[in-house]
Amino acid sequence: MKEALKFYKDFPKEGIVFVDIIPLLQDKKIFTQIISEIGSRLTAPNIAAPEARGFLFAAPLMVAKEEVQTVIPLRKSGKLPYNEGDLCDVEIEKEYGSDHLFYRLSDVAASATEGNEIHISILDDLLATGGTAEGVARSMMAQRIVKDGKEYRVVIDEFIFLVELDFLKGAERLEKIAPVKSLIHL
Structure with missing residues (x-):
């Protein structure tokens, strides 16, 4: 798998090596x-997947793994329709600057539950500094989701990445929240 990856120097800005x-x-x-x-x-029945590459690997798991029940999309600004009070704005820190992702509380509420908890795995293509995954995890864990008159708390079971850039030590940051499971280490 590692051999199939491509690398682009100075993209999206100087000093960054983009892993394609x-x-x-x-x-x-x-x-x-x-x-x-x-x-x-994967251990959780629900997957939170940041756009766009996270979607590409989360959606097939709905078919490939029977236990997966829900994919919660995280989108960039202006890409996710919502009703008032339903949208959560997550400020994320990336290796080349800050950004925002958004998710709907109603999508989290649609997730499979276990007791009074909603268990979620965060799946993305690349772990660099961990800023995106940490921002998403902390935001989701701070929510109290009400479904059918009952309140649920969100538990992050793990972070899963296709590629981890070990030298940036993003896993150390995330392991304070949940285990990190990466397929390819660079």
Whole structure:
């Protein structure tokens, strides 16, 4: 799998080496292996997936792994329709600046529950500094979700990444919240 990755120097800005995971989607055998490996690491019935590459690997798990019940999309500004009071704004710190992602409380409420908890795995393509995953996790864990008159708390079971840039030590930051499970280490 590692051999299929492509690297682009100084993208999206100078000093950054962009890790392109798109070639993993261009080989059915590799893609099937990735979905299988992610599925073997996944313990939660609900997946939170930041756009856009997180979606590409989360959605197939709804079919490939029977236990997966829900995918919660996290979108960039202006991409997610919502009703008043339903949208959560997550400020995230990336290795090249801050940004915002958004999710709907109603999407979290649609998740499978266990007791008074909603268990979620956060799945993304790349772990660099951990800012995106940490922002999403802390925001979701701070929510109290009401469903059918009952209140639920969100529990992050794990973080799963296709690629982890070990030298940036993002896993150390995230392991204070939940285990980090990465397929490829660079």
